[in-house]
Amino acid sequence: MSKLTKNQKIVYAKVDPDKQYKLSEACKLVKEISFTKFDASVDIAVRLGVDPRKANQMVRGVVTLPHGTGKSVRVLVLCTPDKEAEATAAGADFVGLDDYIEKIKNGWTDVDVIICTPSVMAKIGAIGRILGPRGLMPNPKTGTVTMEVGKAVSEVKAGKIDFKVDKTGIVHASIGKVSFDPEKLAENAIEFLNTVIKLKPQALKGTYVKSVFLSSTMSPGINVDSKAISAAE
Numbered sequence: 001m002s003k004l005t006k007n008q009k010i011v012y013a014k015v016d017p018d019k020q021y022k023l024s025e026a027c028k029l030v031k032e033i034s035f036t037k038f039d040a041s042v043d044i045a046v047r048l049g050v051d052p053r054k055a056n057q058m059v060r061g062v063v064t065l066p067h068g069t070g071k072s073v074r075v076l077v078l079c080t081p082d083k084e085a086e087a088t089a090a091g092a093d094f095v096g097l098d099d100y101i102e103k104i105k106n107g108w109t110d111v112d113v114i115i116c117t118p119s120v121m122a123k124i125g126a127i128g129r130i131l132g133p134r135g136l137m138p139n140p141k142t143g144t145v146t147m148e149v150g151k152a153v154s155e156v157k158a159g160k161i162d163f164k165v166d167k168t169g170i171v172h173a174s175i176g177k178v179s180f181d182p183e184k185l186a187e188n189a190i191e192f193l194n195t196v197i198k199l200k201p202q203a204l205k206g207t208y209v210k211s212v213f214l215s216s217t218m219s220p221g222i223n224v225d226s227k228a229i230s231a232a233e
Contacts, residue, residue: 007035011219020225023189026214027182033219034178039070040217042178042185046171046196046226047210056203059165062142063195067184068159070177071112075153076100078116078124078138083149087115090153101127109134115144115152163196171196178216189214 011033021029034040050057076094077087078101087095094100094111097120104127114131116124116138124131124138131137138144142162146152163173175188193212200208213221 011035015220015222017220017223020223023186023214023224024182026222026224027185027189029222030185030214030216030219031178031182033222034216036178036217038217040178040219041069041071041174042176042180042214042216044173044175044189044192045213045215045221046193047212048165048169048171048196049207049210050165050169050201050204052165052167052169054203057201059171059196059199059201060141060163061195061199062160062162063192064155065159065161065175065188066191067176067180067188069161069174070180071174073113073156074111075156076111076114077149077153078114078120079149080117080119083117083147086150087153090150091157092149092153097123104130109136111136113144113156114138115146115149115156117147117149118145121145163192 014029014033030042048059050059052058074093075091077083077092078097079087079095080097084095092115100108101123109130114136118140121138128137139162140146143152143155143160144162161173163171165171173192175192176185180188193209197209209226212224212226214224215221
């Protein structure tokens with residue numbers, strides 16, 4: 001087994017693996033245990049008591065974090081010419097249609113979110129096998145298939161994210177950066193958690209939120225007291 005570095009020893013000395021921290025405590029601690037040379041992301045992982053294999057227990061939604069994610073989100077809008085000016089004015093990084101579809105067919109996927117109008121979905125279907133595995137396929141449920149492309153771009157740039165429970169029953173999301181104030185991290189976390197709680201499937205019996213962990217890039221997870229958070233269930 002490799003030896004722990006000086007910084008790793010400091011981190012593991014600060015985090016008690018047997019303790020459940022209050023959310024406010026966890027948001028302060030996650031900043032203290034980050035030693036990366038870059039502004040690390042702060043991530044939240046929520047283990048749910050659902051069976052993702054059952055359609056009536058699928059948890060998927062969107063949430064706009066009050067303080068954004070701290071990330072620069074690259075947005076591509078695929079639309080007809082009459083919507084291009086609206087998308088550009090809202091801050092879209094790339095705007096077009098056929099030329100970008102051709103680029104994607106040739107392997108280009110250097111974007112974080114793709115927004116499109118309903119009228120072009122037929123063309124986008126041809127590249128679904130490329131976009132789907134990368135989580136880039138536009139979807140009406142997440143607001144990325146819409147006639148209001150300007151509004152959609154603005155929301156994504158402001159911190160709107162979509163999430164979906166994975167096959168192990170965990171929902172992951174990035175809720176900010178280590179440079180954020182602890183209060184802003186906590187407010188983002190609460191907004192995310194409240195949204196997840198509201199999406200509790202009616203078919204579910206038993207505990208919904210089983211555990212909540214907070215971590216930064218390359219840091220250990222901090223066990224957050226989920227009982228207080230899930231009291232609204």
